[in-house]
Amino acid sequence: MPLVVQKFGGTSVADADKILSAARRAIRAHREGKQVIVVVSARGHTTDELIGLAREITERPPAREMDMLLATGEQVSVALMAMAIQGLGVPAISFTGAQIGIVTDSFHTKARIRNISTERIQQALDDGQVVIVAGFQGVDEHYNITTLGRGGSDTTAVALAAVLGADACEIYTDVDGVYTTDPRIVAEARKIDRISYDEMLELASLGAGVMHSRSVEFAKKFGVPIHVRSSFADAEGTWIVAEEDARLLGASVTGAALAKDEARVTVLGVPDRPGVVHALFRRIAEKNIVVDMIVQNVATRGRTEVSFTVSGGDLAETLMVAEHAAREIGAGGVTHDPEVAKVSVVGLGMRVHTGVAQAMFEALGGAGVNIQMITTSEIKISVLVDRSSAADALRAVHRAFELERPRLDDRREFAPPRRRPADRNPLAGPEAGSLVGGLGGMEDLVVSGVELDEHQARVTLLNVPDRPGYASKAFRSIAEAGVNVDMIVQNVRTTEGDTRLSITVPREDADRAASAASAAVGDPGDVLVEPGMAKLSVVGIGMRTHTGVATRMFGALADAGINIALINTSEVRVNVLTDLDRGREGLDALGRAFDLDRARPAAGAPRT
Numbered sequence: 001m002p003l004v005v006q007k008f009g010g011t012s013v014a015d016a017d018k019i020l021s022a023a024r025r026a027i028r029a030h031r032e033g034k035q036v037i038v039v040v041s042a043r044g045h046t047t048d049e050l051i052g053l054a055r056e057i058t059e060r061p062p063a064r065e066m067d068m069l070l071a072t073g074e075q076v077s078v079a080l081m082a083m084a085i086q087g088l089g090v091p092a093i094s095f096t097g098a099q100i101g102i103v104t105d106s107f108h109t110k111a112r113i114r115n116i117s118t119e120r121i122q123q124a125l126d127d128g129q130v131v132i133v134a135g136f137q138g139v140d141e142h143y144n145i146t147t148l149g150r151g152g153s154d155t156t157a158v159a160l161a162a163v164l165g166a167d168a169c170e171i172y173t174d175v176d177g178v179y180t181t182d183p184r185i186v187a188e189a190r191k192i193d194r195i196s197y198d199e200m201l202e203l204a205s206l207g208a209g210v211m212h213s214r215s216v217e218f219a220k221k222f223g224v225p226i227h228v229r230s231s232f233a234d235a236e237g238t239w240i241v242a243e244e245d246a247r248l249l250g251a252s253v254t255g256a257a258l259a260k261d262e263a264r265v266t267v268l269g270v271p272d273r274p275g276v277v278h279a280l281f282r283r284i285a286e287k288n289i290v291v292d293m294i295v296q297n298v299a300t301r302g303r304t305e306v307s308f309t310v311s312g313g314d315l316a317e318t319l320m321v322a323e324h325a326a327r328e329i330g331a332g333g334v335t336h337d338p339e340v341a342k343v344s345v346v347g348l349g350m351r352v353h354t355g356v357a358q359a360m361f362e363a364l365g366g367a368g369v370n371i372q373m374i375t376t377s378e379i380k381i382s383v384l385v386d387r388s389s390a391a392d393a394l395r396a397v398h399r400a401f402e403l404e405r406p407r408l409d410d411r412r413e414f415a416p417p418r419r420r421p422a423d424r425n426p427l428a429g430p431e432a433g434s435l436v437g438g439l440g441g442m443e444d445l446v447v448s449g450v451e452l453d454e455h456q457a458r459v460t461l462l463n464v465p466d467r468p469g470y471a472s473k474a475f476r477s478i479a480e481a482g483v484n485v486d487m488i489v490q491n492v493r494t495t496e497g498d499t500r501l502s503i504t505v506p507r508e509d510a511d512r513a514a515s516a517a518s519a520a521v522g523d524p525g526d527v528l529v530e531p532g533m534a535k536l537s538v539v540g541i542g543m544r545t546h547t548g549v550a551t552r553m554f555g556a557l558a559d560a561g562i563n564i565a566l567i568n569t570s571e572v573r574v575n576v577l578t579d580l581d582r583g584r585e586g587l588d589a590l591g592r593a594f595d596l597d598r599a600r601p602a603a604g605a606p607r608t
């Protein structure tokens, strides 16, 4: 019998009419002969209101009690939904997370699912009942109630779909699909018909609030097709599916995202020697703080700057940890900016299209937006900008890539295949050995490989003026010279007022890239070339949301005495640049650190 999981977000169960309309949708699927699991979130703004209530009592509510409080929002919704479905004549039963054995770790307010017992749900389904489950919550091994982090009901829904082998997970929300960017900010944004897991992972973690990024990790790991669609209309929404099913045509950029609630932290005067970066990020990871956009630039006079972003809510704690770590490693100090935002473009097409970075920087320059930091991965480019210019920046970028124009997608009716666990579920399949942290947790990090690219050269532009338009000029010149750029890293201005922008290119193109850059910046003395660099990458799922992965990577390299010259991170990989002659050794060290015997050198995959 087909099985479907339907998740209704807060806006879709905000009042009695909406609950009844969601109930009718579940009943329709039930009458079509499907087994139906309904996952619901707290009604409307309930979770925000509960947080407000706690703050009225105390500035720093204990996390355990916070979870006890927040979980009530979803409990109200499941009861009302069960009443609605039963009232319409169909048997239904509601469960809290604890009742159906959604067992998590004990990181209150950001717990991860370890496992889900399926017997009770399966029994109810087999009895012909619609099963209603409270999203966003679980219970730890000591029976403490936990929550999964804001937006976590998506993760409950996809996790249930994964363990029960559902044919699809339907996410019902107040938009009719995933758009090229947030339609509340850019009115011309267009609905996307199909998008790959990796693109959605990047978009979600870069700010597209329509999906919880951890839910997409689940979907990718377990091969669950997700259908994001409107609660209030019947039209097809957006399918989030495996790359081979997304059948993407043409475009270099699929979507753009804005993360507004970002804060930047920079550790100044970091000694340029092995182990230092590791010491810093280990301290932060110990606090379970998710670090994003790590940018480390070329050292001068034996010192460098390391910048990274965290969400605004984590800033105070991060600063305390960073200041402590800075003293420990003998760094110069810590600065921060709480008023920044990150604008990103994402697209699998970037793997093959050139000139994407140039087009993005040109659009930003044209809109008068100053770029503070840049970081890239194979399928995304992110820039940090002042928060006040963020919406303008997003609109400019959306326009530059003509994201409002319909793509050549195949719009025929689409029924995605469920790619069953044998080939996709790393808990069951051949990748089981690569799980870090044992087989205990469904949400454990999956590291699928480590790679070495020995064909990289680094080109650095020194003395980059801190004003709009500069990056665009340099990249236009490099693109005109026909050079494919791989990594791009720009850190914030140093204390001496100097900004450095580094790129990596295929070694044979290094001189061409350097002369193109010199021509653009006007002074050859401002361009540095290091022809022999190696890129080491750790590849997998959940690389960013698992705080420990970068730390483990930096630690392994530190123990091997290998210095890190550049860093960039994404949802699916962490890349670092090292000296060429240390590359193989680094690859072995990473293979050991991540318990992989499949460490392999990779052919360079330049783009941009």
Ligand SMILES: Nc1ncnc2c1ncn2[C@@H]1O[C@H](COP(=O)(O)OP(=O)(O)O)[C@@H](O)[C@H]1O
Pocket: 008, 009, 010, 011, 012, 041, 151, 172, 173, 174, 175, 177, 178, 179, 180, 181, 182, 183, 184, 207, 208, 209, 210, 211, 255
């Ligand atoms: N790329 C995007 N596509 C669609 N919606 C987006 C995107 N980025 C951000 N959003 C926002 O996400 C919202 C839906 O998420 P959310 O409010 O969490 O819904 P729910 O309550 O159903 O979980 C939309 O109203 C939209 O403004």
Ligand SMILES: N[C@@H](CC(=O)OP(=O)(O)O)C(=O)O
Pocket: 008, 009, 010, 011, 041, 042, 047, 048, 073, 135, 136, 149, 150, 151, 152, 153, 154
């Ligand atoms: N109620 C929780 C969980 C959730 O996922 O909500 P929604 O589906 O409305 O984003 C929150 O507000 O974070």
